[in-house]
Amino acid sequence: MKSRSILKFVLCVALLSVLLVACENTKAQKSQSGKVNAAARKKGAENRAPDFTVTTLDGRQLSLSALRGKVVLLNFWASWCPPCLKELPHLERIYQKYKNQGALVVGMNVENNRSPEEIKKFVDNQGLNFPIAIASSEILSQYGISPIPHSFFIDKAGNIADQMKGYGRGAEVEMENKIRELLKK
Numbered sequence: 001m002k003s004r005s006i007l008k009f010v011l012c013v014a015l016l017s018v019l020l021v022a023c024e025n026t027k028a029q030k031s032q033s034g035k036v037n038a039a040a041r042k043k044g045a046e047n048r049a050p051d052f053t054v055t056t057l058d059g060r061q062l063s064l065s066a067l068r069g070k071v072v073l074l075n076f077w078a079s080w081c082p083p084c085l086k087e088l089p090h091l092e093r094i095y096q097k098y099k100n101q102g103a104l105v106v107g108m109n110v111e112n113n114r115s116p117e118e119i120k121k122f123v124d125n126q127g128l129n130f131p132i133a134i135a136s137s138e139i140l141s142q143y144g145i146s147p148i149p150h151s152f153f154i155d156k157a158g159n160i161a162d163q164m165k166g167y168g169r170g171a172e173v174e175m176e177n178k179i180r181e182l183l184k185k
Contacts, residue, residue: 047159049074049152050142054108054133057120062106062131065158071103071182072154073175076135076145078110079122083167084149088126090172094179095130102156103179107132110140110148153178155185 049072053063064072075091077084088107095105107130109119116134123132135145143152153162162178164171 047161049154049158049160050139051158052136052139052142054136054139056131056133057116057123058131060131062133064106064154067104067106067154068158069102069156071098071156071179072152073103073105073179074108074143074152074154075105076108076110076140076143076148076150078148079114079119080111081148087149087167087171088128090175092126092128092130094176097176098179098183099130102183105130108135108139109133110135110145112137151175153182155182 049064051063051065053061056062064074073091073094075087077088079085091105091107094103098104107123107128109132111119112134119132119134143150147165149165149167151164152160153164155161161182164175164178
């Protein structure tokens with residue numbers, strides 16, 4: 001009986017550790033821009049956001065290169081990540097507020113183990129209207145995603161201007177400030 005309790009405790013600690021590492025719930029952190037993928041650096045476009053084409057959950061094709069001329073907040077998230085769940089409603093507010101001003105929020109779900117239908121149902125239940133796709137392992141690798149949530153602020157020329165890892169107190173204001181700053185350029 002005692003060994004069963006110890007086993008349960010060890011399993012709980014292990015699960016908690018995995019969640020904390022995979023889903024950082026600390027103050028939003030800045031990371032150095034331009035360190036996203038080695039291929040871009042080899043081409044001399046150190047800050048260029050890696051291009052991708054995906055099918056959104058509503059069936060539309062979305063290409064990052066087609067969004068040039070707009071400011072893009074590219075956000076990687078998962079439904080099991082508590083900070084991501086806190087962040088999603090704010091991303092929707094940013095989308096609604098800035099979509100007619102030249103900024104777009106694009107969500108990239110990282111749950112390759114769930115069907116698009118399951119993720120769409122979750123998104124619909126959350127009332128999210130910004131474009132959302134499931135990130136392929138290639139996209140995750142190109143952007144070096146770890147931890148989540150992880151947001152990239154892409155300028156009108158398609159360059160990564162900044163990025164934010166995690167989500168915590170004050171992140172909403174910081175995200176909006178970054179969007180407004182990029183819209184001015």
